[in-house]
Amino acid sequence: MNITAHRDGDGTARLTLDGDLDMATAGSLDGHVVRALTGERPRQLVIDAAGLSFCDSSGIHALVRARDTAHRHGASFVVSNTTGITRRTLEITGLLGTLTTVSPRVTG
Amino acid sequence: MNITAHRDGDGTARLTLDGDLDMATAGSLDGHVVRALTGERPRQLVIDAAGLSFCDSSGIHALVRARDTAHRHGASFVVSNTTGITRRTLEITGLLGTLTTVSPRVTG
Amino acid sequence: MSTLTAHFDLPLDGTAPAYARGAVVALLGAWGLRDRDWLDAAMTVLSELVSNAVRHGGGAVVVDVEAYGRQVILSVADGSSVVPRPRRADGTGGLGLTIINAYTTRWYVQSYEGGKRVRAEMPPCPGDGVTAGGTSRTEPA
Amino acid sequence: MSTLTAHFDLPLDGTAPAYARGAVVALLGAWGLRDRDWLDAAMTVLSELVSNAVRHGGGAVVVDVEAYGRQVILSVADGSSVVPRPRRADGTGGLGLTIINAYTTRWYVQSYEGGKRVRAEMPPCPGDGVTAGGTSRTEPA
Numbered sequence: 001m002n003i004t005a006h007r008d009g010d011g012t013a014r015l016t017l018d019g020d021l022d023m024a025t026a027g028s029l030d031g032h033v034v035r036a037l038t039g040e041r042p043r044q045l046v047i048d049a050a051g052l053s054f055c056d057s058s059g060i061h062a063l064v065r066a067r068d069t070a071h072r073h074g075a076s077f078v079v080s081n082t083t084g085i086t087r088r089t090l091e092i093t094g095l096l097g098t099l100t101t102v103s104p105r106v107t108g
Numbered sequence: 109m110n111i112t113a114h115r116d117g118d119g120t121a122r123l124t125l126d127g128d129l130d131m132a133t134a135g136s137l138d139g140h141v142v143r144a145l146t147g148e149r150p151r152q153l154v155i156d157a158a159g160l161s162f163c164d165s166s167g168i169h170a171l172v173r174a175r176d177t178a179h180r181h182g183a184s185f186v187v188s189n190t191t192g193i194t195r196r197t198l199e200i201t202g203l204l205g206t207l208t209t210v211s212p213r214v215t216g
Numbered sequence: 217m218s219t220l221t222a223h224f225d226l227p228l229d230g231t232a233p234a235y236a237r238g239a240v241v242a243l244l245g246a247w248g249l250r251d252r253d254w255l256d257a258a259m260t261v262l263s264e265l266v267s268n269a270v271r272h273g274g275g276a277v278v279v280d281v282e283a284y285g286r287q288v289i290l291s292v293a294d295g296s297s298v299v300p301r302p303r304r305a306d307g308t309g310g311l312g313l314t315i316i317n318a319y320t321t322r323w324y325v326q327s328y329e330g331g332k333r334v335r336a337e338m339p340p341c342p343g344d345g346v347t348a349g350g351t352s353r354t355e356p357a
Numbered sequence: 358m359s360t361l362t363a364h365f366d367l368p369l370d371g372t373a374p375a376y377a378r379g380a381v382v383a384l385l386g387a388w389g390l391r392d393r394d395w396l397d398a399a400m401t402v403l404s405e406l407v408s409n410a411v412r413h414g415g416g417a418v419v420v421d422v423e424a425y426g427r428q429v430i431l432s433v434a435d436g437s438s439v440v441p442r443p444r445r446a447d448g449t450g451g452l453g454l455t456i457i458n459a460y461t462t463r464w465y466v467q468s469y470e471g472g473k474r475v476r477a478e479m480p481p482c483p484g485d486g487v488t489a490g491g492t493s494r495t496e497p498a
């Protein structure tokens with residue numbers, strides 16, 4: 001699993017995933033999410049899953065945690081470009097809509 | 109195994125290997141060698157092994173056959189850019205020098 | 217119809233699911249079971265089973281793969297006799313059995329050498345490839 | 358010291374060596390045996406053994422991998438009772454046993470279920486990785 005962090009001009013933090021998201025690599029995503037949300041606080045966190053070749057429940061839980069963390073930091077959240085087995089597994093678990101529709105930042 | 113054929117201006121036919129050369133892929137090299145040597149006859153056949161990630165005895169025999177075929181077609185022959193396990197195995201079999209030193213075309 | 221089997225030990229390690237997927241996808245490929253979507257589903261099931269064995273099971277983790285023609289059973293044994301039970305999903309877990317349910321035709325638990333073994337039966341792999349006799353020439357990835 | 362084993366069937370097919378390498382490199386990785394040069398040599402030995410079983414052996418091909426700590430034995434059984442003998446190399450073959458000789462500490466032939474089994478003992482894998490207890494966190498490739 002390779003994770004690349006980008007910061008767009010419009011206040012979007014983008015994490016691009018490449019490889020397999022599972023028990024061994026979920027912790028690395030957790031770390032990247034926290035780093036992306038601290039410092040210069042983004043308005044939105046986008047996780048680009050185009051290069052995600054595999055994702056099991058450990059991976060899905062990491063995506064759910066990423067969403068919760070983004071909301072806690074006042075950022076909106078979305079997983080973009082899900083394909084193949086990742087998309088099928090998100091569908092099965094009932095989380096496809098939740099994770100792939102932009103969930104608005106909570107303003108408190 | 110991916111094999112790409114190039115023809116240089118100076119009459120060199122070049123086959124670039126990418127992947128594993130073994131029982132399953134040696135026949136594909138045989139075919140490429142014959143095609144590279146027919147038609148516009150090259151003065152030299154170069155097999156570029158920089159992308160060769162694995163080569164066992166089936167692969168080495170295919171390289172030996174390539175050399176014999178090149179010589180029969182009046183072309184000189186060399187395997188270039190051998191590294192790692194391929195180079196070690198060529199050394200062990202005593203064929204490193206034979207295959208990686210340009211063997212002159214036989215003019216008959 | 218040919219029967220082909222594989223049996224191997226896995227250490228209790230966070231990397232066990234990934235290595236297990238790598239080994240089993242190659243074995244299934246050798247057996248001519250190469251349908252991409254089916255393999256993806258089978259690897260997801262295997263990954264859930266191994267992750268659960270590492271996370272909740274402990275002891276020796278043993279993987280068995282059996283193919284009866286294009287019918288495949290994936291089994292993962294561990295040292296705990298606790299039987300997996302679906303639980304409500306939260307941020308830390310609870311989706312594994314849901315996924316196993318969805319991708320298998322059935323799954324069940326057997327007792328196995330002081331611990332247990334979870335057996336997951338996959339729907340048949342589409343296509344027709346090598347059998348023990350061997351005919352397919354598809355090149356491995 | 359931990360003992361870890363794997364055992365699997367292979368159909369008689371030209372792609373069997375490649376798939377066998379894929380499966381065994383993942384298994385050895387799971388077992389913490391991840392030294393690149395050592396794995397390359399082990400995969401070469403395995404490839405020669407499986408190629409010979411497919412080419413000369415026939416019948417059922419069965420692979421066994423045993424790790425006693427960092428000491429590994431690769432075994433490949435086939436249905437022929439003919440014992441491999443070095444032959445002079447030519448354009449079609451004869452280098453396999455030379456390569457097996459060079460990369461193993463020793464190899465020998467056992468009779469096995471009506472056929473034979475060639476066992477190849479590798480030199481110990483350098484480094485220190487997971488044992489059955491499991492500690493390494495190296496990510497699979």
Ligand SMILES: Nc1ncnc2c1ncn2[C@@H]1O[C@H](COP(=O)(O)OP(=O)(O)O)[C@@H](O)[C@H]1O
Nearest residue numbers: 268269272273298300301303309310311312313
């Ligand atoms: N191999 C196992 N050994 C013991 N208990 C298990 C095993 N697999 C699953 N369980 C139990 O079943 C529950 C549900 O499993 P699962 O749906 O995979 O969710 P998760 O593992 O993410 O908690 C687990 O929380 C655990 O209590």
Ligand SMILES: Nc1ncnc2c1ncn2[C@@H]1O[C@H](COP(=O)(O)OP(=O)(O)O)[C@@H](O)[C@H]1O
Nearest residue numbers: 409410413414439441442444450451452453454
């Ligand atoms: N598994 C086997 N079963 C029967 N004979 C074998 C086996 N492996 C090797 N041999 C015999 O030993 C000879 C030498 O083997 P090897 O050095 O690997 O060369 P090659 O297989 O390329 O001919 C073979 O030609 C074959 O006659």
